[in-house]
Amino acid sequence: MTARSTLLARDLWGGYPGNEVLRGVNLTVTAGDAPVGIVGPSGMGKTTLVRFLRGTLRPSRGTVTYNGRNTAKMPRRDAKAFKAEVRFMSQDSLTITDPQLTVTRYLKGALAEARKGGRTHATSIEELLDAVALEERYAKRNMLTLSGGERQRVALAVALATRPEILVLDEPLTAVDPQARGAMARRITALTGRLGTAVVLVSHDLELVERMCTHVHFLADGTFVSSGPLGEVLAKAEHEAIREIAEAAPLAVQRFR
Numbered sequence: 410m411t412a413r414s415t416l417l418a419r420d421l422w423g424g425y426p427g428n429e430v431l432r433g434v435n436l437t438v439t440a441g442d443a444p445v446g447i448v449g450p451s452g453m454g455k456t457t458l459v460r461f462l463r464g465t466l467r468p469s470r471g472t473v474t475y476n477g478r479n480t481a482k483m484p485r486r487d488a489k490a491f492k493a494e495v496r497f498m499s500q501d502s503l504t505i506t507d508p509q510l511t512v513t514r515y516l517k518g519a520l521a522e523a524r525k526g527g528r529t530h531a532t533s534i535e536e537l538l539d540a541v542a543l544e545e546r547y548a549k550r551n552m553l554t555l556s557g558g559e560r561q562r563v564a565l566a567v568a569l570a571t572r573p574e575i576l577v578l579d580e581p582l583t584a585v586d587p588q589a590r591g592a593m594a595r596r597i598t599a600l601t602g603r604l605g606t607a608v609v610l611v612s613h614d615l616e617l618v619e620r621m622c623t624h625v626h627f628l629a630d631g632t633f634v635s636s637g638p639l640g641e642v643l644a645k646a647e648h649e650a651i652r653e654i655a656e657a658a659p660l661a662v663q664r665f666r
């Protein structure tokens with residue numbers, strides 16, 4: 410049996426000049442794992458953690474490795490494999506430069522990229538659109554004519570088309586309406602489960618996190634102050650920041666606690 414791909418952050422410290430945002434974060438994500446959520450108050454370092462995982466920021470202490478290789482100083486060949494196998498998507502990660510690009514062409518391009526990298530999978534354009542709750546008629550649409558929420562959904566479908574080992578989503582559905590988000594959560598979880606893609610979901614949207622993630626980490630004061638199923642983390646409220654979030658989201662908390 411081959412070892413499963415693993416992204417590993419070990420005792421991660423660092424941030425920006427004069428602002429040590431993270432102070433000892435440990436995270437292990439392995440392909441095939443159930444989706445994991447990262448939640449916490451604004452400004453506590455969730456996006457900063459994503460930058461460390463991606464290798465665009467270097468930690469002052471600790472390491473991030475992918476299959477044993479340090480992501481902040483990878484040789485070109487490893488960096489290429491890392492980029493193909495660990496996909497990052499944020500709310501504004503989609504830039505369209507080709508004015509003729511249709512949704513189908515865009516998705517086909519992503520499927521071809523997956524094939525070229527030996528990452529074939531039997532997923533049709535229809536299934537990818539269905540996973541992000543877009544009807545088939547969207548296949549013919551020009552990307553430039555889509556709304557912000559529709560573009561985010563296509564961006565997510567494209568990320569799924571490349572069948573990453575690990576998919577890191579940083580507030581991926583901010584422009585999508587709550588009803589569609591609910592439908593997408595179930596379908597994305599089903600598809601990523603089938604593809605063996607481990608999802609890391611960073612979001613303020615507790616309902617989305619609860620729907621998609623069996624396990625969450627709560628980031629505050631530079632570290633994970635509590636981890637477990639969202640309902641348990643909120644109910645235990647081991648940190649003042651958790652109590653504040655639990656109180657600020659009474660409806661969600663009543664349902665999940």
Ligand SMILES: Nc1ncnc2c1ncn2[C@@H]1O[C@H](COP(=O)(O)OP(=O)(O)OP(=O)(O)O)[C@@H](O)[C@H]1O
Pocket residue numbers: 424425426428430449450451452453454455456457458
């Ligand atoms: N490029 C940067 N240079 C300097 N400071 C930054 C930079 N990016 C973020 N910060 C600071 O680092 C801290 C953590 O920011 P980060 O964006 O990681 O938080 P977050 O938890 O993702 O917040 P939110 O939930 O609001 O997106 C904040 O105090 C922020 O002001």
